[in-house]
Structure formats: C-alpha cells, structure tokens
C-alpha cells in the first residue's frame with residue numbers, strides 16, 4: 001500500500017498519514033480497509049482527491065482520441081460500457097497510464113455471484129439475486145458495442161492486446177470494479193448566487209455529498225447500466241454515464257450497516273473524504289452504501305452484513321423480501337372469489353397504468369405494505385365496485401379483512417416454498433465450516449425467510465383475532481395517511 005499512497009500524493013492528492021492507516025482484515029471482513037491511527041474529530045479531512053485524478057469518461061482521454069461523435073455512434077456514451085473500455089485501455093497502457101499506480105491495486109477477483117459457478121448459484125434459489133445479475137446483458141454489450149469499437153481502431157487498441165486486455169472476462173472484472181467501487185461525481189455547478197450546488201446521489205456504490213458546508217438534501221439515483229433505455233434519453237444517459245467515476249483512495253473504505261463515519265464531499269476542484277463522527281484510535285473508518293439488504297450487498301459487493309438483530313438472532317436489519325404481483329395473482333386465482341382471467345387482466349393493466357407496483361417489498365417491520373393489500377382487494381372487487389374504482393382512479397382501501405388473510409397467508413407460504421431449504425436447515429448449515437460464497441448465500445436467504453416467517457406469524461394472529469371479534473383489522477400505513485393508496489413502481 002505504501003507505493004499506492006506515494007503515487008496518490010505524487011499526483012497532487014492529500015492523505016493524512018498521521019490519522020489514517022490502511023490495513024488488512026480477514027477476507028470475510030472485507031480484506032483491505034482503513035483504520036484511525038489516532039482519535040479523529042468529526043469534520044476532519046482524511047484525504048482529498050483532485051477531480052482530475054478520478055477516472056471517468058470525462059477525465060480519460062480515450063473518448064476524445066476515439067472521436068466524440070464516433071464514441072456516441074458506437075453507443076459508448078450509454079451505461080458503463082464506455083467507462084469499462086476506458087479502464088481496459090488505461091490498463092493496456094501499463095506504466096504509461098496516468099492511473100497506473102491505482103489500477104495496480106484494484107482487485108482482479110470478486111466474490112460477487114457474477115463469478116459464481118452454476119452450482120453455487122443454486123444456493124441463491126428463491127432470492128432475487130440471480131435474475132438481477134445481468135450477465136447476459138453485459139455479454140451483449142461486450143459483443144455488440146465494445147468489440148466492434150475496439151476492432152474499428154487498431155491504432156488505439158493494439159490487435160495483440162485483444163486477447164489480453166479486451167476479453168469478456170476482463171469486461172466482467174472491470175464492470176465489477178465499477179459496480180463495487182464507483183461513485184457518482186457530478187459536474188461542478190455554480191448556482192445563480194455563486195453558491196456551491198452539487199447534487200448528491202446514491203450511485204452504483206457510494207454516496208458523494210455536496211460540499212461539507214452545505215445542507216442540501218440527498219437525491220438518490222439509480223445508475224446501473226441503462227443500455228436498454230430508448231434513445232430519446234440520449235442526453236440524460238450521456239450525463240449520467242459520464243458522472244460514474246472511479247475515485248482512488250475513496251474506494252478503500254469498507255461498509256457496514258449503520259456504521260458510516262466518513263463521507264465523500266464534492267468541492268469545486270476536489271473530492272474530500274471527511275469524518276461525520278468522531279472516530280477513536282483503532283476503529284475502522286466506514287463509508288457505507290446506504291444500508292442495503294444482503295441480497296443487494298452480495299450482488300454488488302460480494303459480502304453480507306450479519307449483525308445482531310433487534311428482534312433477536314443475527315442478520316441484516318436492512319433486509320427485505322420481494323413478492324412479485326404474479327404470486328398474488330396466482331394465490332387469488334385459486335379462490336372461489338376470483339374473477340375471470342380476462343377481467344383480472346383488465347384490472348392489473350389498470351393498476352400498472354396508474355403507477356401501481358408489480359413487486360412488493362416486505363421488511364423486518366413485519367407490516368404488509370398497504371399497496372399489497374390494496375392490490376389483492378382490487379382482484380376481488382365486485383364488477384360494480386371495480387368500475388367505481390376505475391372511474392374515480394382510486395385503488396381499494398388497504399383494510400385487512402375476511403378472505404384477504406387466507407390469500408395473503410397462501411401467498412407468503414408459496415413465497416417461502418420457493419427456497420429449497422427451511423429456516424432450521426439454514427441455521428444448522430451456518431454452524432458448519434462452510435465456504436464463504438455458500439455461507440453468504442445462506443445468510444441472504446435466511447434473512448428473507450425470517451421476514452416472511454415473522455409476517456406469516458403476525459397474519460395468523462391477526463386472522464385469529466378477527467375471527468374472535470369479527471371486526472376488520474387495519475395494518476399500519478407506512479406513509480401515515482389513511483384512505484386510498486396511490487403507489488409508485490419501484491425501480492429494480
């Protein structure tokens with residue numbers, strides 16, 4: 001690491017070597033990470049990086065050399081393919097690359113499921129991780145965009161480098177480096193009053209905050225590969241893709257649920273990693289990626305959080321389970337109250353047109369999302385009530401009653417059955433000496449099943465109570481408001 005720190009300082013970056021030490025942790029704890037070498041107060045700058053030292057399609061000279069028009073024509077301006085090509089090209093340049101000292105320390109091996117065998121992936125059955133890997137989309141971008149671009153310019157991409165630096169395997173490695181380590185670094189804007197007005201985003205990986213003197217609220221933004229987006233959004237895609245940047249040193253910090261004690265802030269000419277809490281000597285310095293559930297942590301970064309839960313046991317308090325609307329539709333269709341298929345389809349189309357969700361998210365609060373109850377009710381409305389709902393543009397109220405209990409219980413039981421193992425089996429497996437990928441997969445699916453199990457228990461108690469009192473029980477509304485539910489499709 002000494003060589004990297006020297007390279008970093010030589011390039012005009014600042015590193016507080018008296019406060020920050022970079023050390024090795026066990027692989028299960030993230031490998032490399034940073035610790036406090038002394039008591040560090042809140043608001044202290046640990047290191048700062050000139051904007052020109054970040055790697056993006058804006059700072060790398062390749063797009064200009066390739067020709068900006070040709071770059072767009074080759075569709076390298078959308079998604080991550082352009083930045084991947086820049087990283088490959090800079091790596092192929094070896095020691096003559098401006099970023100050689102940084103590229104040398106980036107990982108070439110990942111524990112993310114993208115690199116797992118089919119056999120290991122079976123352990124994730126039931127979770128949404130596998131269907132979100134995007135391996136085929138990445139492969140299509142590689143074949144249809146990157147390779148034609150590379151072959152079109154043998155003066156820039158030496159033919160003898162093709163089988164070394166521009167392979168599909170290297171493409172996946174560069175993509176994984178971006179997925180697990182990049183930041184969103186927006187262009188610096190001066191607002192009309194001359195104040196700093198940088199936006200902050202939850203990007204592919206970590207937050208970059210506005211200047212630490214500012215109080216601008218953060219605006220989350222999904223920045224994953226949008227290569228399928230239609231071309232009308234060209235300018236937006238262009239903007240977004242060129243904001244994705246690799247930030248030397250900032251990506252050395254590990255992450256853990258609700259432990260963040262340092263954040264990266266935008267300044268005009270540089271980015272600064274600043275403490276957001278006092279940090280004691282020997283404590284780890286964390287830059288946490290928005291407290292993601294384990295399924296997302298594993299998919300993007302290759303690790304999981306396994307902490308004490310408030311409800312007892314261990315897991316990630318930020319865990320969630322996804323319930324696809326299809327599963328509810330299938331549970332409703334097997335009840336005598338189900339409407340005919342074509343009527344159900346009409347209602348579902350209307351729901352989606354109104355912005356309704358097609359996936360419902362459950363978490364450790366053990367409350368059913370009101371929109372999920374509303375969706376079930378929509379499928380059960382009488383023809384007259386359905387017509388009224390459509391006319392008023394109002395989905396049904398999320399009151400839990402009668403047949404809804406059975407449908408929701410059946411839905412959650414079907415969802416639980418999608419995992420090949422039980423909670424008890426997973427807990428027993430975790431006491432064995434299991435390889436890391438396997439262990440991480442067990443932790444992901446166990447957390448999801450615990451949530452399902454907790455909500456099922458609660459539903460059964462509520463159903464029994466309703467049976468006793470014959471009175472409807474309303475679930476807690478997340479937004480606090482009561483009445484009809486307007487919903488927003490989640491981004492996946």
Ligand SMILES: C[S@@+](CC[C@H](N)C(=O)[O-])C[C@H]1O[C@@H](n2cnc3c(N)ncnc32)[C@H](O)[C@@H]1O
Pocket residue numbers: 027028029030031032033180181250251252253254255256300301302303304
């Ligand atoms: C931004 S990098 C952090 C630096 C990295 N540890 C390194 O050696 O360069 C993110 C990667 O670190 C690892 N990591 C971060 N936090 C972790 C944690 N709490 N447990 C295990 N691995 C972690 C994961 O491999 C993740 O993809």
